[in-house]
Amino acid sequence: MAARRRNRLRACAECDLVVEMPVLRPGERASCPRCQHPLQHRQKTPLQNTAAICVAALIMLLASLPFQFAHFELPGSAGQMAVLDAVGGLMRVDQALLALVVVLTIVVLPAVYLLAVAYLHIGLLLGLPLWKGRVLLRLLRRLEPWMMADVFLVATLVSLIKMSDDADVGMGLSFWAFCAYALLLLKTTIDINYDHLWLKLEGEAQAPFGARPGTSARSQQLQACRSCGQLVYRPGLAGNSCPRCSGHLPALRASSTQVSWALLLTAVMLYIPANTLPIMETTKFGNSIAANIMGGVIIMWEDGSIPVALVIFIASIVVPLFKMLVLGWLCLLAGQRVQMGQLWRYRLYRLIEFVGRWSMVDVFVVAILVAMVQQGTKLSVLPGPAALAFCSVVVVTMLATRAFDPKLIWHADEMKQEVSP
Numbered sequence: 122m123a124a125r126r127r128n129r130l131r132a133c134a135e136c137d138l139v140v141e142m143p144v145l146r147p148g149e150r151a152s153c154p155r156c157q158h159p160l161q162h163r164q165k166t167p168l169q170n171t172a173a174i175c176v177a178a179l180i181m182l183l184a185s186l187p188f189q190f191a192h193f194e195l196p197g198s199a200g201q202m203a204v205l206d207a208v209g210g211l212m213r214v215d216q217a218l219l220a221l222v223v224v225l226t227i228v229v230l231p232a233v234y235l236l237a238v239a240y241l242h243i244g245l246l247l248g249l250p251l252w253k254g255r256v257l258l259r260l261l262r263r264l265e266p267w268m269m270a271d272v273f274l275v276a277t278l279v280s281l282i283k284m285s286d287d288a289d290v291g292m293g294l295s296f297w298a299f300c301a302y303a304l305l306l307l308k309t310t311i312d313i314n315y316d317h318l319w320l321k322l323e324g325e326a327q328a329p330f331g332a333r334p335g336t337s338a339r340s341q342q343l344q345a346c347r348s349c350g351q352l353v354y355r356p357g358l359a360g361n362s363c364p365r366c367s368g369h370l371p372a373l374r375a376s377s378t379q380v381s382w383a384l385l386l387t388a389v390m391l392y393i394p395a396n397t398l399p400i401m402e403t404t405k406f407g408n409s410i411a412a413n414i415m416g417g418v419i420i421m422w423e424d425g426s427i428p429v430a431l432v433i434f435i436a437s438i439v440v441p442l443f444k445m446l447v448l449g450w451l452c453l454l455a456g457q458r459v460q461m462g463q464l465w466r467y468r469l470y471r472l473i474e475f476v477g478r479w480s481m482v483d484v485f486v487v488a489i490l491v492a493m494v495q496q497g498t499k500l501s502v503l504p505g506p507a508a509l510a511f512c513s514v515v516v517v518t519m520l521a522t523r524a525f526d527p528k529l530i531w532h533a534d535e536m537k538q539e540v541s542p
């Protein structure tokens with residue numbers, strides 16, 4: 122095969138089909154013909170665009186920290202918060218683990234991500250030698266699901282609507298900077314062109330001689346690196362590392378679902394206290410109400426806040442349950458000789474991967490309300506024991522989903538042969 126064609130071969134990271142990439146014009150995108158997973162996109166000036174957006178996101182992140190984020194006022198009581206008060210408030214009420222999750226997901230991990238993106242893009246644009254460039258580039262994809270500025274923004278709106286029944290609420294300067302930061306962060310994750318970055322950093326990926334498009338990489342004893350896309354010849358398909366980016370190439374085995382099963386069972390066990398114990402204790406004019414998630418939804422529904430009740434019901438009850446059921450079903454069928462509905466199973470997998478982080482809305486709502494309402498006699502909000510359990514359900518189900526390799530959906534026959542030779 123001509124060298125010209127070997128550098129155009131890629132295997133889809135999700136379904137493992139080897140595809141010969143077409144030559145794309147700026148603005149065009151290529152997706153996998155079997156599972157429709159996006160494979161490559163081409164921009165006119167990929168490095169400049171992403172560098173500009175990413176630096177703007179960093180500036181907006183800095184601008185969102187020092188000023189007032191939101192405030193409320195009711196006769197005889199008032200309160201306000203800055204973004205980091207959502208962390209400080211939880212620390213004050215001895216919820217250090219929750220505070221850690223909040224600060225990591227809304228500020229620290231996005232800041233690390235944006236700094237790494239800025240460093241790599243500006244370094245490549247200026248032609249500078251990049252210290253630890255490979256390591257940082259491999260890290261970026263891993264960070265993406267754990268950045269939740271957009272979820273925090275939705276939680277802020279939910280909290281303000283919740284409070285607007287009793288108090289006058291408003292947003293401060295930092296809120297608008299945070300909106301811009303969340304949108305620019307999202308735009309950075311959409312625009313970042315990993316294929317182009319690896320090309321600039323390590324040169325072109327060359328598929329091994331004899332690799333051919335149209336069949337799975339696995340059937341040709343090949344494996345695609347999840348970090349850089351390089352196709353690697355792996356006779357015996359034992360564990361190995363990628364020669365181009367040094368990323369780990371885990372062996373694909375049906376038994377790999379054991380990690381997903383273990384995490385899934387942990388999530389199921391945590392789901393029980395998360396839904397039965399109170400998630401938040403609110404005291405209004407001497408009346409204390411400790412409500413669990415469903416209780417909170419019913420109270421909001423009866424108060425007439427139907428859209429907020431629906432958001433919390435879907436994000437906190439429906440989504441985690443749906444995720445656990447779907448993942449359990451996918452794990453059950455992985456390694457079985459079931460080829461029916463492969464595309465639908467894969468779409469369900471992508472859906473639970475996408476919606477997983479949105480369940481954090483309720484955790485952020487608790488953090489925001491605790492920060493806004495300084496503990497006083499008229500109004501006080503405290504997190505209940507379910508808050509940490511619920512946060513753990515979200516994190517553990519996300520880990521369980523990521524531990525599941527979607528290639529298992531497409532390799533039903535080969536997996537079965539390996540499990541029972």
Ligand SMILES: [Zn+2]
Nearest residue numbers: 133136153156
């Ligand atoms: Zn595919």
Ligand SMILES: [Zn+2]
Nearest residue numbers: 346349363366
């Ligand atoms: Zn690689």
